[in-house]
Every structure is written in structure tokens, then in C-alpha cells.
Amino acid sequence: MPETLLKVRNLNAWYGESYILHDLNLDVHRGEVVTLLGRNGSGKTTTLKTIMGMLKLHTGSVTFAGQDMLKLSSDEVARSGIALCPEERGIFASLSVEENLLLPPVLQAGGMTSDEIYQLFPILKERAASQGTHLSGGEQQMLAIARILRTGATLLLLDEPTEGLAPVIIEQIGSILSEIKKRGFTVLLVEQNFYFASSIADRHYVMEEGHVIDEIKNTELEQNTEKLKNYLGI
Amino acid sequence: MAELLGMPPQLFFGQLLLGLINGAFYAMLSLGLAIIFGMLQIVNFAHGATYMVGAFGAWMLMNYLGIGFWPALILTPLIVALLGVILERLVLKHLYNLDHLYGMLATFGLALIIEGLFRQAYGISGLPYEIPTQLQGGTNLGFMFLPNYRAFVVLISIILCFGTWYLIERTKMGMYLRATTENRELVRAFGIKVPRLVTATFALGVGLAAFAGVMAAPIYQVNPLMGNNLIIVIFAVVVIGGMGSILGATLAGYLVGLVEGLTKAYYPEASSTVVFILMIIVLIVRPSGLFGKEQ
Amino acid sequence: MHLKSLAGATLASLLTCTTALATSISDDKVVIGMPSDFSGIYADLTGKGSAIAAQMAIDEFGGKVLGKPIELLTGDHHLKADVAVGITREWLDRKGLDVVVDIAASSAALAVTKLMTERGKITINNAAGTTRLTGKDCSALSFHWAYDTFALANGVAKAMTLEGNDTWFFITADYAFGYSMEADAKQVIEANGGKVIGSVRHPLSGSDFSSYLLQAQASGAKVIGAANAGSDLRNTIKQAKEFGITSSGQKLTGMIFFIDDARAIGVKEAAGLSVLVGYYWNRNDESRAFAKRFEEKANKKPNTIHAGVYSATRHYLRAIESAGTDDGPTVAEHMRKLKIDDFFALNGFIREDGRMVHDMFLVKIKPAKEAESDWDVFEVVRTLPGNEAYRPLSESECALVKN
Numbered sequence: 001m002p003e004t005l006l007k008v009r010n011l012n013a014w015y016g017e018s019y020i021l022h023d024l025n026l027d028v029h030r031g032e033v034v035t036l037l038g039r040n041g042s043g044k045t046t047t048l049k050t051i052m053g054m055l056k057l058h059t060g061s062v063t064f065a066g067q068d069m070l071k072l073s074s075d076e077v078a079r080s081g082i083a084l085c086p087e088e089r090g091i092f093a094s095l096s097v098e099e100n101l102l103l104p105p106v107l108q109a110g111g112m113t114s115d116e117i118y119q120l121f122p123i124l125k126e127r128a129a130s131q132g133t134h135l136s137g138g139e140q141q142m143l144a145i146a147r148i149l150r151t152g153a154t155l156l157l158l159d160e161p162t163e164g165l166a167p168v169i170i171e172q173i174g175s176i177l178s179e180i181k182k183r184g185f186t187v188l189l190v191e192q193n194f195y196f197a198s199s200i201a202d203r204h205y206v207m208e209e210g211h212v213i214d215e216i217k218n219t220e221l222e223q224n225t226e227k228l229k230n231y232l233g234i
Numbered sequence: 235m236a237e238l239l240g241m242p243p244q245l246f247f248g249q250l251l252l253g254l255i256n257g258a259f260y261a262m263l264s265l266g267l268a269i270i271f272g273m274l275q276i277v278n279f280a281h282g283a284t285y286m287v288g289a290f291g292a293w294m295l296m297n298y299l300g301i302g303f304w305p306a307l308i309l310t311p312l313i314v315a316l317l318g319v320i321l322e323r324l325v326l327k328h329l330y331n332l333d334h335l336y337g338m339l340a341t342f343g344l345a346l347i348i349e350g351l352f353r354q355a356y357g358i359s360g361l362p363y364e365i366p367t368q369l370q371g372g373t374n375l376g377f378m379f380l381p382n383y384r385a386f387v388v389l390i391s392i393i394l395c396f397g398t399w400y401l402i403e404r405t406k407m408g409m410y411l412r413a414t415t416e417n418r419e420l421v422r423a424f425g426i427k428v429p430r431l432v433t434a435t436f437a438l439g440v441g442l443a444a445f446a447g448v449m450a451a452p453i454y455q456v457n458p459l460m461g462n463n464l465i466i467v468i469f470a471v472v473v474i475g476g477m478g479s480i481l482g483a484t485l486a487g488y489l490v491g492l493v494e495g496l497t498k499a500y501y502p503e504a505s506s507t508v509v510f511i512l513m514i515i516v517l518i519v520r521p522s523g524l525f526g527k528e529q
Numbered sequence: 530m531h532l533k534s535l536a537g538a539t540l541a542s543l544l545t546c547t548t549a550l551a552t553s554i555s556d557d558k559v560v561i562g563m564p565s566d567f568s569g570i571y572a573d574l575t576g577k578g579s580a581i582a583a584q585m586a587i588d589e590f591g592g593k594v595l596g597k598p599i600e601l602l603t604g605d606h607h608l609k610a611d612v613a614v615g616i617t618r619e620w621l622d623r624k625g626l627d628v629v630v631d632i633a634a635s636s637a638a639l640a641v642t643k644l645m646t647e648r649g650k651i652t653i654n655n656a657a658g659t660t661r662l663t664g665k666d667c668s669a670l671s672f673h674w675a676y677d678t679f680a681l682a683n684g685v686a687k688a689m690t691l692e693g694n695d696t697w698f699f700i701t702a703d704y705a706f707g708y709s710m711e712a713d714a715k716q717v718i719e720a721n722g723g724k725v726i727g728s729v730r731h732p733l734s735g736s737d738f739s740s741y742l743l744q745a746q747a748s749g750a751k752v753i754g755a756a757n758a759g760s761d762l763r764n765t766i767k768q769a770k771e772f773g774i775t776s777s778g779q780k781l782t783g784m785i786f787f788i789d790d791a792r793a794i795g796v797k798e799a800a801g802l803s804v805l806v807g808y809y810w811n812r813n814d815e816s817r818a819f820a821k822r823f824e825e826k827a828n829k830k831p832n833t834i835h836a837g838v839y840s841a842t843r844h845y846l847r848a849i850e851s852a853g854t855d856d857g858p859t860v861a862e863h864m865r866k867l868k869i870d871d872f873f874a875l876n877g878f879i880r881e882d883g884r885m886v887h888d889m890f891l892v893k894i895k896p897a898k899e900a901e902s903d904w905d906v907f908e909v910v911r912t913l914p915g916n917e918a919y920r921p922l923s924e925s926e927c928a929l930v931k932n
Binding site: 242244245248249252253255256353357358359360361362364365372374378379381383384453454455457459460463464495498499502503505506507 | 568569570571572573574703729730731732734735736737739740741743744747759760763764767768771772773774777789790792793794795797798
């Protein structure tokens with residue numbers, strides 16, 4: 001059994017008055033790609049933000065590499081080795097592509113170098129000087145993933161990297177994620193696209209209304225397809 | 235010689251140059267205001283008071299400690315920036331997650347308190363501050379007599395604005411600033427100590443205002459209300475340039491100076507309102523200001 | 530309007546007379562009110578200093594007149610006429626107000642004076658400059674004590690025009706005071722053979738005057754007259770020097786310039802300027818003695834307004850003593866009859882229109898090296914007898930004056 005890198009226990013979280021996460025439990029082992037599947041509004045993004053220290057109202061515990069994350073601010077969480085690729089990509093309009101890439105500081109050893117990143121994403125090198133938001137949606141998504149590979153983070157939180165992208169681009173993102181996995185990154189992926197998720201993930205958690213309602217191994221996916229389709233409403 | 239736009243050319247060029255000089259002050263002040271707004275999302279009504287404190291700082295250094303203009307030009311902004319750090323940590327930091335209105339009210343209140351204290355201590359008439367000896371006198375340009383100190387003001391203002399532009403557009407610190415302005419939460423989630431950055435930015439903004447205050451001390455009154463008279467114009471300048479746009483704030487500062495200068499020549503009664511007319515026109519044509527980004 | 534207020538005053542006086550006979554001092558105290566500027570641009574010129582000066586006069590009477598205590602009320606009117614009237618009405622209705630002194634800002638002074646007259650009470654204007662107070666808006670119960678715009682313009686403009694400075698350009702504040710100052714000065718200049726060749730009007734409370742100065746310079750006028758006040762005037766003077774205007778031979782003069790202004794810009798910047806004042810602390814032993822007592826309390830030297838408030842308050846209290854009552858019309862009569870006798874009102878007397886005519890002083894700012902102290906800024910050039918300084922009664926628009 002590989003080491004449990006991220007351990008979430010009885011996590012409850014609130015956005016102001018509204019109670020979003022209910023007694024959440026999940027584990028991510030080192031080197032794994034784990035997805036959070038679920039419909040819109042089921043609490044997936046909130047889970048990532050809470051782990052990242054971006055929400056303030058919560059109970060329960062989040063342990064990363066043996067360290068309690070919940071009492072830390074988001075910059076301290078980042079320095080512990082977790083990096084976020086946010087929903088809608090979060091590319092900065094006032095920064096060039098290169099600046100976007102270099103914005104997240106290197107916090108630990110072990111991250112990829114700029115050269116390695118450019119090798120993986122040649123398009124970013126070509127367009128290094130253009131304004132970040134002038135890239136196409138797919139290119140922006142690549143940039144959003146690329147920039148958190150430098151920092152030395154070991155756990156990547158990816159929030160719907162395929163949203164709004166054409167199938168051919170989704171395929172590219174998929175192969176990039178496989179490459180990332182090969183390099184030893186651990187990934188917690190939020191997805192609605194279950195086909196995409198099944199192509200790269202080891203395990204899936206299914207969320208509904210702030211609860212984890214099921215956990216399915218990728219190897220057991222076939223026998224659970226109907227159930228999963230039912231969960232996701234597809 | 236023929237007239238230029240209905241006035242003798244000497245007078246015309248003179249007015250343009252004077253406009254540029256005033257624009258230099260507008261630019262220095264609107265710059266700091268724009269930086270603070272961009273980063274803290276706070277409409278800093280205390281900016282005028284900070285400018286006033288800068289001028290008084292120079293006066294106090296001179297009168298209590300015998301420290302002259304040149305050291306004061308460095309020391310005062312540093313001291314005021316330090317006070318800004320305390321203020322930001324004690325008061326403003328609690329306002330970031332609230333509506334803009336709270337920031338406006340809090341800084342407006344601060345401005346009243348600061349101005350009140352200075353008024354209590356130094357009265358309302360103002361205090362004299364001499365032009366540094368090296369910069370006394372002036373040069374006859376043919377069309378007008380340009381006091382050396384005013385030329386120095388324009389020069390320094392251009393250097394300062396360029397330096398700030400460089401800091402923000404070309405350095406790593408500036409990159410962090412721009413990114414934080416856009417999405418503070420995400421930048422913090424990248425591991426950057428945003429609160430510290432915000433404090434530093436506020437210190438930079440108030441430091442710039444204090445610097446402008448020291449520059450103003452020898453030519454305007456060192457007066458508790460000097461910033462009060464200016465702050466509304468500076469807001470208009472920032473709006474014309476586009477909220478949060480550094481380049482916009484700077485260029486709009488010079489632009490407003492020039493427009494105001496010409497108004498003083500053609501229809502002086504309107505010179506204190508022309509900036510607002512300009513603002514309204516800009517808002518009609520480009521609602522986000524000359525250099526602002528469309529929301 | 531005018532008749533109505535007079536009628537009101539008469540009626541009110543009839544009513545108060547009956548009670549006055551019984552008690553002689555209404556409410557068993559004499560209440561002096563001072564609605565003035567305690568926080569705005571004129572706060573240094575009037576404000577706390579005026580309150581201190583009035584209190585000095587009260588203290589001289591041991592705080593009592595005709596055996597009854599004297600009370601001083603102060604209120605900040607924020608340079609707004611309606612606020613000034615509100616404060617005054619409140620004092621009249623609840624505090625037994627008997628007289629108002631000082632009142633900064635002409636608009637507030639006119640409004641308060643009207644209210645006081647309607648209630649049969651005395652007003653002694655001091656800080657406000659407008660000649661309307663003794664012209665169109667004069668009343669039997671109101672007085673104008675320290676100076677007015679006509680005297681200031683007259684004192685400076687006449688002297689300069691007669692010296693051969695016969696072409697003028699005005700830099701004028703764009704509001705009632707500026708217009709009245711410029712008009713009064715123009716009248717004097719033209720009467721003495723000079724000419725006004727141009728003027729420019731600037732918004733109130735500006736900080737940059739170089740544009741106007743450049744226009745004044747281009748006009749080629751021998752004198753630039755600054756018909757503005759306070760910080761506007763100080764900046765005008767300072768910048769005229771900075772832009773080399775005064776050193777190129779053109780003269781600059783302000784009209785309403787106080788010792789506080791000279792201190793604020795520094796004597797070096799203001800050197801050579803001539804102005805008219807009603808009081809200068811370092812003129813003689815008596816004026817110095819008053820300044821010394823004032824400085825102990827106020828921590829600065831008194832200006833014309835402060836000294837005027839002292840003189841006015843003192844004269845009012847003396848008139849009560851002489852009248853044996855605090856009834857407005859009766860005291861006003863005694864104020865007119867009684868000889869004014871203090872260091873401020875030299876050869877002073879009260880005219881039919883309420884003007885307290887007294888000698889004024891044409892002063893020049895001393896060169897910095899001749900100044901013995903911070904406050905040693907003026908040099909008295911000439912004493913202008915009251916009759917020469919103030920607008921002659923023959924030109925009066927006051928209904929009380931029978932021409």
C-alpha cells in the first residue's frame with residue numbers, strides 16, 4: 001500500500017451561511033490520479049478550495065504529508081507542496097504568457113524546469129510574449145497546468161481542465177496528464193467528463209450535494225457504468 | 235506676431251507649460267491612488283491627507299530638526315510609508331472583504347481625523363517652506379519665466395512616473411502586483427504572501443503621496459487643508475485614466491493639467507470644473523476610462 | 530423688507546422696554562454670542578482668537594455688568610449663512626442672547642444681522658468685510674467695527690495710484706467678496722486718475738495662480754491687484770515672486786491681508802507688500818500691552834479682527850453700564866453716544882449708518898533682516914484718518930442716513 005499523501009476526514013465547510021460540504025472523507029495516495037466526479041454544485045470545487053486553505057469556515061481535518069492543513073492560510077498550504085489549477089483557468093490578462101508561467105514561485109526543489117515545461121508545451125514557448133488571455137481556451141488550459149509544474153508541488157489540484165474544450169484538445173490534455181503522472185505527480189482532479197476521467201484516473205469519488213456517495217476503482221469501472229451514469233445524469 | 239488660438243503665442247505656450255507643471259503633481263498623486271485602488275480595492279480618501287502629511291513632514295524636519303529639503307525628500311516618504319504600514323495593518327486590512335463603501339468611509343474618516351489634528355496643532359493659515367537654494371531663481375524661456383524649481387518638479391515627476399511604470403510592468407514585484415490586482419485569492423494560493431504584498435503596495439502608494447507633498451511644500455502652502463482641496467480632482471484624474479490603470483492615471487494627470495491650464499487662459503471661471511466635464515465626457519465615450527479595461 | 534425689520538425692531542423694543550424697567554438685565558445675565566468660523570479657512574483669522582479677545586473684555590469687567598454675570602457663547606457656522614442663523618436663533622430662543630459679535634464671512638454676517646435686528650438685539654460685525662452691512666443692509670441695531678472692503682481698497686489703491694501706478698490688472702476671487710473688493714478698488718483707482726485695464730476671475734480656493742499671473746504680466750499693467758483673500762491671496766503672492774513677476778518691475782498688492790498671512794508665507798516672500806490694517810500689535814505701547822495679554826492666552830499675536838472684537842465687546846459692556854439695562858435699542862443708543870476709548874478705536878466714533886469710523890494704518894511688510902521677531906512683520910508707513918479711509922456718508926445707500 002503506497003503512502004497516503006492527502007487524508008480528508010469529516011470535513012464540513014460553509015460559504016457564509018450555506019453549508020456546502022458534509023462529513024467528507026477521502027484519501028489520495030502518492031503517485032495516484034484521483035477524480036472527484038459529480039454534477040454541478042455537488043461541492044467538488046469547494047473541496048479543492050478548502051484543501052487549498054482558501055475557505056475559512058470549516059471543521060474536520062485535512063492532513064497532507066502528515067501535516068495539518070486546515071489551520072494554514074492558502075500561501076502556507078502552497079508552501080507545503082500543494083498547487084491549484086483553478087476552474088476557468090485563472091489566466092492573468094495583465095501578464096504575458098511567460099509571466100503567467102513564471103508567476104507561481106518555486107517553493108520546493110523537485111519541480112520541472114522552464115525548459116522541460118516548454119518541451120512539454122511547445123506552443124507556450126512560441127507565444128511567450130503574447131498576453132495571457134490572447135491564447136485559445138486549450139492553450140490557456142495548458143498554461144494553467146504548466147505553471148504549477150515548476151513550483152515543486154507534489155500534489156496538484158486540477159479543477160475541470162476539460163471544461164468547454166473541443167474533443168481533440170481534451171485528448172491532448174489527457175496525454176499531458178499521463179505524462180505528468182509518469183513524472184510522479186499526485187493529482188486530485190475535479191471532472192464532469194467521466195470518459196476523460198476514466199482514461200487517466202486510478203480511482204473516482206462520486207459527490208452529490210456535498211457528500212461523497214461512492215468510491216469506484218477505475219478497474220471496476222465497467223461493472224459500475226450504469227450506476228455512475230445515473231449519478232451524473234448522463 | 236499672429237495669434238495662436240486667439241491669444242499671443244507666448245501666453246499660449248506659457249499656459250501649456252504651467253499646465254504641465256500642475257499635471258506633474260496630479261500624475262504623482264493619481265499614480266499612488268491608482269496603485270492602492272488596484273491592489274487593495276480601496277478608494278483611498280485619505281490620499282490627500284497623506285500628501286498634506288508629506289508637506290508637513292518636510293516642514294517639521296526643517297523646523298524641529300534642521301533637516302533640509304533634500305534629505306526630507308527621501309526621509310519623509312519613508313516615514314509616512316511606515317505610518318502607512320501601521321495604518322494598513324490596524325485599520326484597512328479589516329475592510330478588504332467588505333463593500334467598497336466601507337473603505338471609502340473609513341479612509342474619509344481617517345482623512346478628517348488627520349486633517350483635524352494638524353489643524354488643531356498648526357492652525358489653518360499654513361506655514362512657509364523655502365525653495366532649496368540650489369533651485370532658486372529661474373530661466374527666461376522667451377515666452378515665459380520658468381522657475382527652476384518648477385522645471386525640477388516636472389523632471390522628477392516624469393522620472394517618478396516612469397520608475398513606477400517600470401517597477402510595475404517590468405519587475406517581478408510588479409508582476410505580483412498586477413496579478414494580485416486581478417485575482418488576489420489565486421495569487422495567494424500560488425504561495426505568494428499577498429497580505430505582505432498588499433501592505434507594501436499601500437506603503438508605496440502613500441509614500442508617493444508624501445513625496446508629492448514634500449515637492450509641493452516649497453511652492454504651495456504647507457496647510458492642513460492642502461490635500462483636501464486636491465483629492466477630488468485626483469479622483470477625477472484616476473477615473474479619466476481608468477480605475478486601476480497606472481499608465482492611465484499618469485497620462486490623465488498630465489492631460490488634466492494641460493486642459494486646466496488652457497481653461498485658465500480662455501475661461502478661468504471654469505478652471506476648477508473643467509476636469510469634471512472632461513471626466514463626464516470620457517465616461518460617456520469610454521465608460522471604463524481612457525486606459526481602463528472593459529469590465 | 531427693510532421697513533418691516535425696522536418695524537419689528539421697534540415693536541420688539543417696546544415689548545422689552547416694559548420688562549427692562551422692572552429688571553434692567555433680561556434673564557439676569559448678559560449673553561454674548563459668537564457664531565463664527567472655528568474650523569474653516571478663516572478659523573485662524575477669527576475663531577478661537579476672537580473668543581479669547583471677547584473673554585478678555587468680559588474679564589476686565591470682572592465677568593459681571595450691573596451686578597449680573599456675563600456669558601460668552603461660541604458656535605461654528607462652517608462658513609454657512611443658514612447654519613449661522615440656526616445657531617443664533619437657538620441662542621435667542623433658549624439662551625437669552627443679547628448681542629452677537631464677530632461673525633466671519635459676509636453672507637453669514639448679513640443673515641445673522643437681519644435676524645438679530647428683527648428680534649431687537651444688537652449685532653457688532655467685525656470679521657465680515659462687506660460694505661452692505663452699513664449700506665443697503667444697515668440697521669439701527671447693527672454696527673460694523675474693525676474694517677470693510679471699501680476702506681481696504683481705498684487705503685491701498687488710492688495710495689498706490691497717487692504714486693503713479695495708474696494701470697491695474699485684477700486677479701479676483703470668483704464670488705461676492707471678490708467682486709465687491711474689485712469694484713470698490715476700481716472706483717478708487719478711477720477717482721484718482723488711474724485705469725483698470727483687465728481682470729481675471731479664478732475659482733475660490735485654488736492652489737495654482739501662475740496662469741493668472743502670467744496673464745496679468747502679459748497685460749503690461751503697472752500693478753496687479755489681488756482681490757482675493759486667505760490662502761488664495763497667499764499663494765498669489767508667493768507665486769508672483771517665484772515666477773519673477775514682482776522682480777521684473779510689476780507691483781503686486783493684496784487688499785485684505787492680515788498678520789497671519791504674512792507669517793504663513795514668510796516675510797521674505799511678502800516683502801515690500803503694502804496693505805491697510807486696523808491694528809498692528811507692535812505699533813505702540815498700548816497695542817503691545819494688549820498683544821502681550823492676548824498672546825498669553827492664544828499663543829499668538831492678535832490681528833485686526835481679534836483686537837476689534839475686544840474693542841467692540843468692551844464698548845458694548847460699557848454702554849450697558851451707562852444705559853443701566855441690556856435692552857437692545859437703549860444700549861445701541863448709548864453705544865452711539867458714549868465715547869469709544871481704547872487702544873484699538875483711535876479717534877473712533879459711530880456714524881448714523883453703524884460704521885465705527887477709526888484711524889487705519891497703511892503698513893508695509895518689513896524686509897526680513899529688519900524683523901526683530903517672528904511676528905515683527907509690519908512697518909507702519911502712514912496713519913489714515915478714519916474719515917479718509919471709510920466711504921463718505923454722502924455716498925451711503927443706508928436708509929438711516931439723511932442725505
